Structures are given as C-alpha cells and as structure tokens.
Amino acid sequence: VCQIASEPLNRPVSFFFFVRRIGQVTEIKSFMRKSVHKTSVWRHPHLVGYIEVGEIVQPIINRDDFVRTYGRTLLYEALLPVEAKLKTLLAAVNEERRENTFAQFEQTVQQALKAAASETSPFDVTFGEKKDEVRRVWWENGRLTINTSHPDFQARLRTSRLGNPRPSDRMNAYLAGVLSVYGTAELADVEERAAKQIDLMLTLEAELREMQKQ
Known part of the structure; x- marks a missing residue:
C-alpha cells in the first residue's frame, strides 16, 4: 500500500x-x-x-x-509496473515543487534587486522556460523574464536529487550580471552606465548571497 x-x-x-x-x-x-x-x-x-x-x-x-527464489522474481516483476506508475505520479509532484521553488526564488531576486537599487525595483522579474528561445531574457507583460532553459542558465543551475532548483554563488553571479544590464539600460551616458552597472552587479550579487543564508 x-x-x-x-x-x-x-x-x-x-x-x-x-x-x-x-x-x-x-x-x-x-x-x-x-x-x-x-x-x-x-x-x-x-x-x-x-x-x-x-x-x-x-x-x-x-x-x-x-x-x-522464483517467488522473489515474481514479486519484483509485479512491482516494476507499480514503480513505473509511481514515477509518473511523482513527476507531477516534482514539477509542482519546482514551480514553487522558482516562485520563491523570484521573490528573493525581486527583494535583492529592490535592496540593491536602494529604491523601488525598476522592473519585475520572473522565471520562464522557452526551449526554442535563444535569448537569455525577454520582456513580457511589463516583466523581465529570465529564460531558465537557456544553456547559460542551465550551466549554473544546481538542483536537488529531485530536480528542485538550489541557490549557488555561480547562479547569483549570473543573475546579478544579467539584471545589472537591464537595471541601468536607461542611462544615456556610456561611462556612467558602465560604472552604475558594475556597482549594481556587485551589490546585487552580495544581496543575493546574503539572502541565500537566510
């Protein structure tokens, strides 16, 4: 049972x-x-x-x-179809857990971005998946969506045994780099934008690392 x-x-x-x-x-x-x-x-x-x-x-x-014994063989052969059925049911559980984890991750990134900018976040951040999308991010309904299927994201993604996303320093650095570009995009002066981008990237990475400890 x-x-x-x-x-x-x-x-x-x-x-x-x-x-x-x-x-x-x-x-x-x-x-x-x-x-x-x-x-x-x-x-x-x-x-x-x-x-x-x-x-x-x-x-x-x-x-x-x-x-x-032959009885053991019969038992194991009877359990394998049950195992396959359980695998399918548990896959749905894993996907729900994964979505919930990414939702929590979104909140953390949003809080870190707001804290790093020392003011209201200039844009909302969400995570999405488009396997045929070559861009790291895209704008959609007023939000900056980070493409979780992009090779650069996947290369930095750590997961638990069940496939749930886990925070890491490499992921923090990646997100800080991507978000700092869009967080300073409206600045017209190139030198000012570059300086602000570096400052935002370092601050955001530090905020993400600190929130990771909580």
Whole structure:
C-alpha cells in the first residue's frame, strides 16, 4: 500500500513480512538491482506506505534481503509496473515543487534587486522556460523574464536529487550580471552606465548571497 502525501514526510516505503519490518525498499539490494527508477521513486519524500510480501518470499537470516527464489522474481516483476506508475505520479509532484521553488526564488531576486537599487525595483522579474528561445531574457507583460532553459542558465543551475532548483554563488553571479544590464539600460551616458552597472552587479550579487543564508 503506497500513497503520495501532499507534504514531504520522509518516511520511505518498507517491505514487511507478516507485519514484521524487513527494511526500506531501497535497502533491499536484490530489488534495487532490478529497479529501474530506484531512489528517485522509493526514497521520494512524498511517497509513503509499505509492501506486505506475505508467503511469496522468505527473508534471509540477516533479514536484510530475500532468499533468491522464483517467488522473489515474481514479486519484483509485479512491482516494476507499480514503480513505473509511481514515477509518473511523482513527476507531477516534482514539477509542482519546482514551480514553487522558482516562485520563491523570484521573490528573493525581486527583494535583492529592490535592496540593491536602494529604491523601488525598476522592473519585475520572473522565471520562464522557452526551449526554442535563444535569448537569455525577454520582456513580457511589463516583466523581465529570465529564460531558465537557456544553456547559460542551465550551466549554473544546481538542483536537488529531485530536480528542485538550489541557490549557488555561480547562479547569483549570473543573475546579478544579467539584471545589472537591464537595471541601468536607461542611462544615456556610456561611462556612467558602465560604472552604475558594475556597482549594481556587485551589490546585487552580495544581496543575493546574503539572502541565500537566510
């Protein structure tokens, strides 16, 4: 019996033999060798539940795996389609978590931009994905959208085991560089614009780094 929880519970699915716990699914080496998606499914923080094996298999003496039998083969073959179905369901959870993380990231960048400029932000910042878009950013509905599918963004993007974006110094430097260009674009004097751009870039990078610690 496996369920996908609405919040991460970090209670990995375990095998049980007549109500007695054998171990987490990811701890059973013989099954992990057969598993296709491995920890991305069975150690997902939103996946909870248990697998009662009954009489189809027997645990080994150490009770950390199952005896190699035809029953074990049948059990594992029966679990693989379930695993594939869980992978699809968890992909939707991962995408929702990813979108929520980017939404939080947007707020952080907006706050950092406002603090770095020492005044109201000259533009709104959002993250978007256009795989056929060669530009790093684009204007849309009065917002500066940062292209998350651009190779330069992807090269600096750190992610968790589940694919959620994570802040990093390289990403902070990239965002500071991009935003400083647009934050000073209206200045007519070239030398003044260059000086302001460098100042904004360094200040913005420092603000992002500081907010990353919070």
